[in-house]
Amino acid sequence: MQTLTEYLPLYGKWIREQDKIICSSSLEDDNHGFALFGYDLEDGEIEAEISLGGDILQGGAMIVFRANGHELYYGAGVGVWDDAYELSEGKKFQLTRLVGVGSRSNIEPNRIYHFKIVLEGQKVDVYVDSVKVISYQNLPRQTGTSVGLFCHRRTHASFSNVRVVSARPKAFVAMQFSEPYNEVYRDAVEPLVKEIGFEPLRIDDIYGPGIIINDIINNLSESTIVLAEISEKNANVYYELGLAHAFGKPTLLMATKGTSLPFDVGSHRTICYENTIAGRTKLQTSLRHSLMSLLGRSINN
Numbered sequence: 001m002q003t004l005t006e007y008l009p010l011y012g013k014w015i016r017e018q019d020k021i022i023c024s025s026s027l028e029d030d031n032h033g034f035a036l037f038g039y040d041l042e043d044g045e046i047e048a049e050i051s052l053g054g055d056i057l058q059g060g061a062m063i064v065f066r067a068n069g070h071e072l073y074y075g076a077g078v079g080v081w082d083d084a085y086e087l088s089e090g091k092k093f094q095l096t097r098l099v100g101v102g103s104r105s106n107i108e109p110n111r112i113y114h115f116k117i118v119l120e121g122q123k124v125d126v127y128v129d130s131v132k133v134i135s136y137q138n139l140p141r142q143t144g145t146s147v148g149l150f151c152h153r154r155t156h157a158s159f160s161n162v163r164v165v166s167a168r169p170k171a172f173v174a175m176q177f178s179e180p181y182n183e184v185y186r187d188a189v190e191p192l193v194k195e196i197g198f199e200p201l202r203i204d205d206i207y208g209p210g211i212i213i214n215d216i217i218n219n220l221s222e223s224t225i226v227l228a229e230i231s232e233k234n235a236n237v238y239y240e241l242g243l244a245h246a247f248g249k250p251t252l253l254m255a256t257k258g259t260s261l262p263f264d265v266g267s268h269r270t271i272c273y274e275n276t277i278a279g280r281t282k283l284q285t286s287l288r289h290s291l292m293s294l295l296g297r298s299i300n301n
Contacts, residue, residue, distance in 0.1 A: 059155030068144030
């Protein structure tokens with residue numbers, strides 16, 4: 001794990017005292033506190049210790065993740081709403097509560113609460129003092145990767161031991177489990193997905209026979225992006241594709257040239273390829289450009 005110490009205050013009054021980062025506002029101060037670290041995280045874990053001082057009935061504090069500045073971000077913390085612990089979406093300083101648990105009356109002043117946030121695609125788990133208090137399966141689509149701190153106005157909050165560890169984000173691949181599609185996966189899709197820093201996830205690679213629906217839903221939820229090969233009218237592939245659209249996943253379709261696409265998916269981004277050695281090489285090039293564009297990343301080669 002990497003410890004984060006260097007931060008940039010954007011709003012509010014922030015100071016450092018030894019190993020603590022402190023946000024402190026007077027009763028007359030209407031500004032929330034917002035600060036960002038110089039660290040990007042898509043999937044992985046964030047740990048931190050949070051303590052509230054003063055009148056704890058007046059505010060709260062959160063660990064911020066997947067932030068695009070303060071334009072859009074998500075946060076998990078203590079005491080921001082009437083709950084003890086919460087998961088929120090922020091647009092500038094307009095907060096929307098996604099999940100809240102526990103009673104605010106149980107928050108203790110100056111107690112150190114140890115938070116751990118586990119991010120996997122659209123799934124986020126929040127632990128407080130090693131107890132899982134929130135498990136949210138459908139986090140809205142991410143638009144940023146920054147990690148930071150949020151302090152509600154008129155709150156005295158201290159943060160310490162802010163640590164992060166990155167994990168490779170997952171790319172869910174929906175395709176028929178037979179030749180020649182297995183060859184297309186092995187030769188083109190799998191190596192390209194790994195090249196851009198993702199972990200390819202194809203259901204048959206993990207489970208084998210007897211897949212249950214919850215496993216498919218969970219793995220789709222934990223994935224950042226979905227690739228679907230739709231040359232064949234395969235019911236399982238179309239079911240997984242439908243779930244991906246319902247989850248709001250960035251989705252990229254592939255089909256061999258000459259495939260007649262159903263009306264419902266005809267308007268979606270689709271790569272048409274020839275199933276030859278040269279065609280699979282061109283497929284990789286098209287996948288690289290399309291995925292980087294879809295994910296908003298630069299193309300290095």
